[in-house]
Amino acid sequence: MPVKDPLDFNRAIIDATADLVCAYKPNIAFYEALGMDGLRALEGTIDHIRKAAPNTVILGDAKRGDIGSTAPAYAKAMFQVWGFDAVTVNAWGGYDGLEPFLEDPARGVFIWCRGSNPGSADLQDLTVNTLDGPIPLYQHLARSADGWNRNGNIGLVMGATNPDQLADVRSLCPHMPLLIPGVGAQGGDLADAVLAGMDRNGRRALINSSRGIIYARPEPGGSQDFAAAARQAAARLRDQINRILTDAGKGWL
């Protein structure tokens, strides 16, 4: 029986995956698109994660970014109203638009650096002249983020579909957490993404799969329940990541 209510759907997905994942990343766009019902579903989803999976990070995918006088309202909405532990932001307005998000060292801020979508190359790969010579814009952003990271709460969003750029940014920012969407539905290669994105200890890479888990197809002959299928997909992804790390000599001790 398909579940029509988004909150019921989310609760079932959370209950089925709570012991498998380190974070949930609601994308605000999908909730806003449902109007007030969607916002209520987001509120209920966050409440449910806090109860059913209290040790997971709730990352609000909002990609907010605006001028310095507006950004504090966005930061307040993300951290105090919604209560996200971390958010994604758009840095193309520069540092003053980011600063309000960075003030609380307990809240994480993932700056969208090099997207997983084909169009991200249109701007993010353009060559810019810096004091150190010409470099792609995404590299300049990664270097800038390293300099802005006074509270130690910045991470970067790097698409899994571009492992070369991912590896560049990992070497520019060896200690920074990287949020890596683009495996699963977008077809990025998981092993390439893990190996390019992990730090030297095999950590600090947050691999994101959304549709690949919440809309996973039930296995033939198995349970036809969507939440059970999501659980299988999440467990498979976790096991694959751990295998890649173990093969690279970076598995859990």
Ligand SMILES: O=C(O)c1cc(=O)[nH]c(=O)n1[C@@H]1O[C@H](COP(=O)(O)O)[C@@H](O)[C@H]1O
């Ligand atoms: O900031 C993001 O999370 C993000 C950046 C990016 O470059 N690519 C990207 O896919 N995302 C988000 O990550 C999620 C990926 O979803 P799936 O493609 O279904 O796994 C979507 O909610 C995207 O908005």
